Each structure stands twice: as structure tokens, then as C-alpha cells.
Amino acid sequence: MATSYPNTPGVQILEVRLGAPPIAGVGTSTAGFVGKSPMTGRFLKVARLVTSADQFEADYITGTKPADPPAADSTSLSRAVFGFFENGGTTCYVVNVDSEAQGDVVAGIKLLEPIDEVAIIAAPGHVHPDVYAALEDQAFRTGDRFALLDPPAKVDDLAKLKAGGSNRPPASDYAAFYYPRIQVTPRLANDPKDSVANPIFASPTGHIAGVYARVDAARGVHKAPANERILGALGVEHPLGNAEQNTLNADGVNLIRMFAGQATLWGARTLQAADAADKTFRYINVRRLVNYVEESLEDGLRFAVFEPNNLALRQTITRSVRGFLDGVWRDGALFGATPDEAYYVRFPDLFNRDEDRALGKLTIEIGLRAVYPAEFIIVRIGLIMQNAAAA
Structure with missing residues (x-):
């Protein structure tokens, strides 16, 4: 069709399609959390968008009407959501369930599945095998999200966290497992008071999801979310050192360590089986990078x-x-x-x-050709017998 031009001299703007349409990268840090909120009966069994700590507090803790019942003590869900925003998270979906029973939690996890924006999923405070399986299964089947699995309370035998152990989730390329729980301060007025004798230990997965979001924004999804400080964590329930990490790292247990008084993520591995022939997805950032590329191409x-x-x-x-x-x-x-x-x-x-x-x-x-993290920095030192400049 011939182009029609106006009779008046001047500039005419024509919109045309030039070249190939660009492909935009999808979001990588929207989280989905499932659990029981402090205020009962609020937005039950629905995946609801939350964009700030203030919104969560109004919707699930204080209420918006004078007749709203007072909130109970903090829950694993509320501590996780606050930890998410404190550590750099900006957007999450919250599923409030009737009770902490694993059946309700598993049903709540299913409500996250249709939400395409969700890229990180967790059920803070829940360590039941059914919950682990539901999170891992959803991440694997959708192929567009990554699961954060909660640690149990302090274990008396670290072998229980290793492959085949009783406190160990199943192997998965789409999930990461962190240990131990973190110490936090009380949030609500009727929370138990934190003290040296009675510290409050909580699920770390909400805080960790916030660290993921912070690293994604500052560096990109390809940067391993490790060697990063956890804001709002006063300490850890089970202090561990190099000797313990030597036995757990190969089995994909990411430790939370204390360095200079700061709780720090000190591990970057997925739950890929240690004896897997293909080690491609050993690291969290590689798995999440491929998720990002795949979903961006699918949309683009x-x-x-x-x-x-x-x-x-x-x-x-x-x-x-x-x-x-x-x-x-x-x-x-x-x-x-x-x-x-x-x-x-x-x-x-x-x-x-x-x-x-x-x-x-x-x-x-x-x-x-993905970029893998430099997990082991090896420094070779030797004594020289001559001028260093001439060596």
C-alpha cells in the first residue's frame, strides 16, 4: 500500500516495525510464601500480592478496622516476610493458611503455581517431608522458580543433614537447603522477650529470599547469593566452623556462619545429588540463570x-x-x-x-557458557631464596 503524505510541509511520524523484536528479561526475585499469619481469618487460602512490610502488617497483623481482632504472637510466616523486605525484597505473594498442619501448607503451595511472576518459593518454618516434596516438585515442574527449604531446629548429629539423613530433603536441582535457624528480635508486643537464656530462633528462608532479591538487583541473577550478610539476624542457633562445613558442603547443605559478629550466607549449592554424573546445576546461580534465560526466551x-x-x-x-x-x-x-x-x-x-x-x-x-562461582580460592605460598623482583 502506498504511503499517504500530508499536503502541509513538516515532519510526519510513521510507526513501522524494524528488524527483530527485542526480548526482555523476566523478573527473578518475586517470592511466594506460605504459612499462617498472626491475625486469624485474614485473606485465607488466596495468593495475595504484597509490596511492602507496612502492607503486610496492615493486612495480616494489625488489621484495617477497629473491630479487627488483635494479632497473636509472631509466626514463621510473619517473621519471614519482614525478613524478606528487610534484606532487599520488593515484591512477594503471601498465602495465609488455616493452620500449620502440613496438609494446609501443601494446599497453599499449590496456589502459587499459576502465578508466573513467582521466582522463589518457601514455606517458612515447615520441615515436613510432604512440604519439602511439594516445594521441590513445583519448582521442577514449572521450571521457572527456585525453592528455599527450611532447616530443622538444632540437630544433635550433623549426619542427619547429609544425604539419606532423617532431617535431609530429597535431592533436587531446583532447591537449596540452609542450616541453621537464625536468631531474631521480637516483633509483636506479645512476642516472648528475647534474652540470652531464651533467644528467639526463626526460619531463615524469608531473609534468604530477600538476600537473593538484593543480589539480583545489585549484581544480577548470575551472581551466587553467598558471602552475603543477613540483615536482622542477631546470631545462629548452631554455630559451626570449617570442620563441620567440610562434612556438609559436598552434600549441598548451605551453612549460615558467623563472621565478625555477622550472620553470613556461606554456601551456594543446590540440592543436586553429590554422586550425580552431570554436575551442571551444582550451584544456585547457574540454575537460576538458566531459569531466567529459559523463561525470558519463552515469553520473548x-x-x-x-x-x-x-x-x-x-x-x-x-x-x-x-x-x-x-x-x-x-x-x-x-x-x-x-x-x-x-x-x-x-x-x-x-x-x-x-x-x-x-x-x-x-x-x-x-x-x-555459564559463569560458575569461585567457591574455593587456592593460594599457593612458597619461600624464595633470592630477590623477589628477580624471581
Whole structure:
């Protein structure tokens, strides 16, 4: 169709589609929490968006009407949500359940599944095998979220936390397990008073989800959420050192350690089985980076569905994908001096035969060189017998 121009001299603006549509990265730090709130009967059995600690307090603790019943003591859910916002979280979904029974909690976890924005899930304070399984299963099946699994109260035998132990969640590439619980201050007026004799120990998963969000915002999802301070944590229930970590790290138990009086995340591993042949997803940041890339491509390539399956479509897709992955590489998430060293985009002939095209299929193969964390820094020191400058 010929373009119609006005008769009046001047500038005319025409909107046209140029090149390949860009692919935008999806969010990575929206959390979903399931548990019982201090105020009974408020927003039960619904996944509700919460964007600040003040909103959570009004909705689930103090109420908005004079007739609202007073809140009970703090719960694992309330401490987790406050810890999430204190550590850098900005957006979460809260599912308030009737009771702390594992059946109610598992049902609440299911309510998070349809919410596409959720990228981190947890059931603070719950260590029942059914709850562990529900979180891990949802993360695996959706492929777009990561589960944070709660530690038990202080264990008398650390072997119980190792693979096959009674306090150990099942193996999973989509989940991380942290130990021990953290010490926090009382939040509500009728909470028990914190003291040396009676400290308050709480679930760390809400605080840890906030650390994830903080690291994502400051560095990116490719940065391992470790060697990071947990704000609001006064201490840990079970102080541990290098000797204990030597026995637990290989089994994917991420410790919370005290360094210079600060509770610090000192582990970055998923619950991948220690004897797994493929170690690709040993680290949390690699799993979450791939989740991020996969979901971004799933959303960003929707434009290509039902387009003519020809060479022009392949070229358009390639430009869109490379434009997105160039940004991922520039952010430092992929290893390589150039984009071509860091990733590739291909249309393998083996999967794009005439019979495949006749069935409406177009297969794209993407390879990534992820950046792994420097978990072990090895310093080799030797004595020299001559001038150091000449050595």
C-alpha cells in the first residue's frame, strides 16, 4: 500500500516495525510464601500480592478496622516476610493458611503455581517431608522458580543433614537447603522477650529470599547469593566452623556462619545429588540463570508462533535471541571474551527436516557458557631464596 503524505510541509511520524523484536528479561526475585499469619481469618487460602512490610502488617497483623481482632504472637510466616523486605525484597505473594498442619501448607503451595511472576518459593518454618516434596516438585515442574527449604531446629548429629539423613530433603536441582535457624528480635508486643537464656530462633528462608532479591538487583541473577550478610539476624542457633562445613558442603547443605559478629550466607549449592554424573546445576546461580534465560526466551519468542517457517523467520529469531544473550553476556553472566565464545544459536538440520516443518515444528538450539562461582580460592605460598623482583 502506498504511503499517504500530508499536503502541509513538516515532519510526519510513521510507526513501522524494524528488524527483530527485542526480548526482555523476566523478573527473578518475586517470592511466594506460605504459612499462617498472626491475625486469624485474614485473606485465607488466596495468593495475595504484597509490596511492602507496612502492607503486610496492615493486612495480616494489625488489621484495617477497629473491630479487627488483635494479632497473636509472631509466626514463621510473619517473621519471614519482614525478613524478606528487610534484606532487599520488593515484591512477594503471601498465602495465609488455616493452620500449620502440613496438609494446609501443601494446599497453599499449590496456589502459587499459576502465578508466573513467582521466582522463589518457601514455606517458612515447615520441615515436613510432604512440604519439602511439594516445594521441590513445583519448582521442577514449572521450571521457572527456585525453592528455599527450611532447616530443622538444632540437630544433635550433623549426619542427619547429609544425604539419606532423617532431617535431609530429597535431592533436587531446583532447591537449596540452609542450616541453621537464625536468631531474631521480637516483633509483636506479645512476642516472648528475647534474652540470652531464651533467644528467639526463626526460619531463615524469608531473609534468604530477600538476600537473593538484593543480589539480583545489585549484581544480577548470575551472581551466587553467598558471602552475603543477613540483615536482622542477631546470631545462629548452631554455630559451626570449617570442620563441620567440610562434612556438609559436598552434600549441598548451605551453612549460615558467623563472621565478625555477622550472620553470613556461606554456601551456594543446590540440592543436586553429590554422586550425580552431570554436575551442571551444582550451584544456585547457574540454575537460576538458566531459569531466567529459559523463561525470558519463552515469553520473548511468542511473536514467532504461527509465522511462516522459512529462512526469514530463522534470521529474525536469531537476531532477537542474540540481542538478548548479548546483554546477558555484557552483564557478566556468561564466560567468554566475545559473544561467540560465550554462547551460540543454531537451527540443527537434524531437527528441522521437511517432515518436521510439515508438523509445524521449528527447533532452535542455544548453548551457554555459564559463569560458575569461585567457591574455593587456592593460594599457593612458597619461600624464595633470592630477590623477589628477580624471581
